[in-house]
Amino acid sequence: xxxxxxxxxxxxxxxxxxxxxxxxxxxxxxxxxxxxxxxxxxxxxxxxxxxxxxxxxxxxxxxxxxxxxxxxxxxxxxxxxxxxxxxxxxxxxxxxxxxxxxxxxxxxxxxxxxxxxxxxxxxxxxxxxxxxxxxxxxxxxxxxxxxxxxxxxxxxxxxxxxxxxxxxxxxxxxxxxxxxxxxxxxxxxxxxxxxxxxxxxxxxxxxxxxxxxxxxxxxxxxxxxxxxxxxxxxxxxxxxxxxxxxxxxxxxxxxxxxxxxxxxxxxxxxxxxxxxxxxxxxxxxxxxxxxxxxxxxxxxxxxxxxxxxxxxxxxxxxxxxxxxxxxxxxxxxxxxxxxxxxxxxxxxxxxxxxxxxxxxxxxxxxxxxxxxxxxxxxxxxxxxxxxxxxxxxxxxxxxxxxxxxxxxxxxxxxxxxxxxxxxxxxxxxxxxxxxxxxxxxxxxxxxxxxxxxxxxxxxxxxxxxxxxxxxxxxxxxxxxxxxxxxxxxxxxxxxxxxxxxxxxxxxxxxxxxxxxxxxxxxxxxxxxxxxxxxxxxxxxxxxxxxxxxxxxxxxxxxxxxxxxxxx
Amino acid sequence: xxxxxxxxxxxxxxxxxxxxxxxxxxxxxxxxxxxxxxxxxxxxxxxxxxxxxxxxxxxxxxxxxxxxxxxxxxxxxxxxxxxxxxxxxxxxxxxxxxxxxxxxxxxxxxxxxxxxxxxxxxxxxxxxxxxxxxxxxxxxxxxxxxxxxxxxxxxxxxxxxxxxxxxxxxxxxxxxxxxxxxxxxxxxxxxxxxxxxxxxxxxxxxxxxxxxxxxxxxxxxxx
Numbered sequence: 001x002x003x004x005x006x007x008x009x010x011x012x013x014x015x016x017x018x019x020x021x022x023x024x025x026x027x028x029x030x031x032x033x034x035x036x037x038x039x040x041x042x043x044x045x046x047x048x049x050x051x052x053x054x055x056x057x058x059x060x061x062x063x064x065x066x067x068x069x070x071x072x073x074x075x076x077x078x079x080x081x082x083x084x085x086x087x088x089x090x091x092x093x094x095x096x097x098x099x100x101x102x103x104x105x106x107x108x109x110x111x112x113x114x115x116x117x118x119x120x121x122x123x124x125x126x127x128x129x130x131x132x133x134x135x136x137x138x139x140x141x142x143x144x145x146x147x148x149x150x151x152x153x154x155x156x157x158x159x160x161x162x163x164x165x166x167x168x169x170x171x172x173x174x175x176x177x178x179x180x181x182x183x184x185x186x187x188x189x190x191x192x193x194x195x196x197x198x199x200x201x202x203x204x205x206x207x208x209x210x211x212x213x214x215x216x217x218x219x220x221x222x223x224x225x226x227x228x229x230x231x232x233x234x235x236x237x238x239x240x241x242x243x244x245x246x247x248x249x250x251x252x253x254x255x256x257x258x259x260x261x262x263x264x265x266x267x268x269x270x271x272x273x274x275x276x277x278x279x280x281x282x283x284x285x286x287x288x289x290x291x292x293x294x295x296x297x298x299x300x301x302x303x304x305x306x307x308x309x310x311x312x313x314x315x316x317x318x319x320x321x322x323x324x325x326x327x328x329x330x331x332x333x334x335x336x337x338x339x340x341x342x343x344x345x346x347x348x349x350x351x352x353x354x355x356x357x358x359x360x361x362x363x364x365x366x367x368x369x370x371x372x373x374x375x376x377x378x379x380x381x382x383x384x385x386x387x388x389x390x391x392x393x394x395x396x397x398x399x400x401x402x403x404x405x406x407x408x409x410x411x412x413x414x415x416x417x418x419x420x421x422x423x424x425x426x427x428x429x430x431x432x433x434x435x436x437x438x439x440x441x442x443x444x445x446x447x448x449x450x451x452x453x454x455x456x457x458x459x460x461x462x463x464x465x466x467x468x469x470x471x472x473x474x475x476x477x478x479x480x481x482x483x484x485x486x487x488x489x490x491x492x493x494x495x496x497x498x499x500x501x502x503x504x505x506x507x508x509x510x511x512x513x514x515x516x517x518x519x520x521x522x523x524x525x526x527x528x529x530x531x532x533x534x535x536x537x538x539x540x541x542x543x544x545x546x547x548x549x550x551x552x553x554x555x556x557x558x559x560x561x562x563x564x565x566x567x
Numbered sequence: 568x569x570x571x572x573x574x575x576x577x578x579x580x581x582x583x584x585x586x587x588x589x590x591x592x593x594x595x596x597x598x599x600x601x602x603x604x605x606x607x608x609x610x611x612x613x614x615x616x617x618x619x620x621x622x623x624x625x626x627x628x629x630x631x632x633x634x635x636x637x638x639x640x641x642x643x644x645x646x647x648x649x650x651x652x653x654x655x656x657x658x659x660x661x662x663x664x665x666x667x668x669x670x671x672x673x674x675x676x677x678x679x680x681x682x683x684x685x686x687x688x689x690x691x692x693x694x695x696x697x698x699x700x701x702x703x704x705x706x707x708x709x710x711x712x713x714x715x716x717x718x719x720x721x722x723x724x725x726x727x728x729x730x731x732x733x734x735x736x737x738x739x740x741x742x743x744x745x746x747x748x749x750x751x752x753x754x755x756x757x758x759x760x761x762x763x764x765x766x767x768x769x770x771x772x773x774x775x776x777x778x779x780x781x782x783x784x785x786x787x788x789x790x
Contacts, residue, residue, distance in 0.1 A: 449637070449640065510697070511694075512724070519687070532723060554592060556694060560678060566722075
C-alpha cells in the first residue's frame with residue numbers, strides 16, 4: 001500500500017488551516033446575520049452622539065480575525081483521520097469532540113473540490129457523501145491526490161450496488177481511477193480487484209493521462225455565454241428593464257424617477273433635468289443598456305466561474321463531472337444511485353435549442369436501522385449538466401438508466417407525451433382564482449384595519465372578477481405543458497409554465513405510490529397519481545382513474561417483484 | 568404479486584421471466600379494508616373537545632384585553648371571529664365521526680395500503696421492500712383509549728407516513744410484521760446483488776414491447 005495512504009492516524013496538511021479559516025468565517029458570518037447584526041444596529045441607533053468611526057471598528061475586526069485564526073489552527077490540530085481498509089475514520093473537535101466512522105459501503109458519492117489555493121499547491125478537498133445524513137458527512141480538506149484516488153478506488157470497490165459494476169459493453173476496459181500525471185495507486189487497484197471479484201485490469205495501465213471513461217460532453221466558452229444568458233437572474237433583470245422601457249414616456253415617467261433620485265444625487269439630477277426631453281431619453285436608454293450589460297457580464301462571469309470547461313465522463317456505472325475556473329469541482333455519481341433524471345428548458349434555453357439536466361440521487365438515509373433525519377439535498381452532490389443538446393440528453397438518459405427505461409422520453413417536446421384531462425384546467429383555474437381572492441381578502445382586511453372605508457372593496461372585487469380570463473389562460477398554459485408517458489420500465493412526467501421540465505425515473509425506483517381523487521375528479525372518473533421517490537415526488541394529475549390505478553398496480557408490481565436494490 | 572406467476576422450472580436459482588398479463592395484477596377494487604380501531608373517532612372527539620376548551624379560553628382572554636380597541640373600528644370583527652371559532656370547534660367535534668369510518672388499511676403479502684379522505688380521497692401504497700424503518704408512537708390520550716400510531720418511512724419521505732388510530736396490540740403486531748418483511752427482504756437483496764448480478768440488467772427485454780398489450784416483468788420472479 002502506498003505510504004501516503006497508510007492505515008495510521010494522520011493530520012491534514014497545514015494548508016488545510018486555510019479551509020478551516022474559511023469555515024470559521026462562514027460560521028461567523030451566519031452568526032452575525034442571525035444574532036449580532038440587530039445588536040450592532042441597536043447600538044448604532046442608541047449611541048448616535050458618538051459615531052462609530054473606522055478607528056474604533058478596526059480593533060474589533062482585528063480581534064475577530066485573530067479569533068478566527070486561532071480557532072482554525074485549533075481545529076486543524078485536532079483533526080485527524082485514518083484510512084482503514086474498509087472505512088474512513090475521522091476524529092475532530094476541541095471542545096465538542098466528534099468521531100466519524102464512514103464505511104465505504106455506505107458512501108453514496110465522492111466529490112472532489114480544488115480551490116485556487118489547493119490547485120497552486122497541488123492538493124484537493126474530498127467530501128464523502130453518505131446518503132444525505134448531515135452529521136455523518138466526511139470532508140477531508142487539502143489532502144494529496146493520492147489519498148483522493150485511494151478513497152475513490154476503495155469506495156468504487158466496496159460501495160453498495162456492487163453488482164452493477166460490470167462495465168458497459170463498449171468501453172471494454174475496467175475503470176482505472178487516477179489523477180492527472182499521478183501514477184495510479186496500485187494498492188487501491190489490488191483492493192478493488194479483490195473486492196470486485198474481477199481480474200485486475202492489465203491493458204490500460206500504461207495510460208498516464210486520466211482515464212475516466214468516455215467524454216460525453218465538454219462545454220466551451222460559447223456555452224458559458226449561453227448559460228449566463230439563461231441564468232434566471234438575468235432574465236429577471238431583463239424583464240424588469242423591458243417593463244420599464246415600455247413605460248418610458250419622457251415627460252411624465254422621468255419626473256417621479258428624478259424625484260426619487262434627487263435625494264441621493266442632487267447635483268447630477270439637477271444637471272439631468274437641465275437637459276432636453278430627447279437627451280433625457282438617451283440618458284435613460286444608456287442607463288438601462290448599462291444595467292443590462294452589467295447584469296449580462298455578471299451572469300456570464302458567474303457561469304465561467306462555476307462551469308468553465310465543464311466535462312462529463314462516463315465509465316461503466318460511474319458518471320463524473322468536473323468544472324470551474326478558480327475553484328474546480330468534481331462530482332462523481334454512481335448510476336445505480338441516480339433515482340431520477342430531470343431535464344428542464346426555459347425560454348432562453350429553448351431559443352438555443354439546449355436543455356439542462358440534473359441527475360438526482362436519494363436524499364434520505366439508506367440502511368435498515370435508519371432513524372436519522374434525511375438531510376436536504378446538497379446541490380453539490382447532484383450531477384448537474386448546465387447545458388446540453390437533445391441528442392446528448394437522450395444519450396445520458398440511456399447511459400444512466402441502462403437497459404431499463406432507456407427509451408423513456410426526457411425531452412419536453414417528445415411526441416410520446418400524452419395530455420392529461422382538460423378538466424385539469426378547470427380545477428387549476430379555480431385553485432389559482434381562489435388563492436388570488438384570499439390574498440385580496442387579506443389586503444382588504446388590512447385596509448379596513450388601517451381605516452379605509454368599505455367602499456375600497458368594490459374595485460378589488462371587480463378586479464378579482466376581471467382576473468378570471470387571465471387565470472383561465474394561465475391554467476390553460478399550465479395544462480398544455482402537463483403531460484406524461486410511460487413504458488414497461490419507466491415513467492416521465494412533464495410540467496411547467498413558460499419553460500418546461502421533465503421528470504423521468506425507472507418504475508423500480510419508486511418508494512410509494514398514491515392515488516388521489518378530489519370530488520371533481522370522482523365525478524369525472526379521474527384521479528391523480530403520485531409516485532414518491534427517494535429524491536422527491538413525481539405527480540401525474542387528472543388522468544383516467546382506471547389508468548391511474550393500473551399504473552399504480554403495475555408500479556407496485558415492478559417494485560415488489562424485483563430484488564434488486566434501488567440505491 | 569409474484570403469486571400470479573409461480574413458474575417452477577425445477578432448477579434452483581434459474582432465472583424466469585414470465586409475461587404478466589396486466590389484468591392479472593392484483594388491484595385494490597376487491598379488497599377488504601380493515602377499519603381503524605372503533606374507539607378512534609371518540610378519541611379524536613375528546614382531543615377536539617380539549618382543544619376547543621383551550622381555544623375558547625385563550626380567545627376569551629384576548630377578547631377581554633385586546634379586542635375592545637380593534638372593535639371600536641370594526642364592530643363586526645368580534646362576532647365574525649366568534650363565528651369562525653365556533654364553526655371550527657363544532658366541525659372538529661363532529662368531523663371524526665364522518666372521516667374515521669372512511670379510513671382503512673390492508674396488509675398484503677408485499678405491501679401496506681392505506682386509504683383515507685371523505686371528499687378528497689386517497690389510497691397510499693407502501694411496498695415493504697422500500698420501507699426503511701417503522702415507528703410506533705402514542706400520546707397519553709391515545710393510551711387511555713388503547714390506541715397507537717404506526718409510521719412507515721420509505722426513503723425520501725421525511726416525516727414518514729403515519730397511520731393513526733390502530734389498537735395498541737394491532738399496531739405492535741403490524742410493526743413486527745413489517746420489520747420482519749424488511750429484514751427478510753434486506754437479506755434477499757444483499758444475497759442477490761452479491762451472488763447473481765441482477766439478471767434483469769442483462770436480459771434485453773421489454774424495451775420495445777408495448778406496455779398496454781404485453782407487459783413483462785423485467786425483475787426477478789418473486790421469492
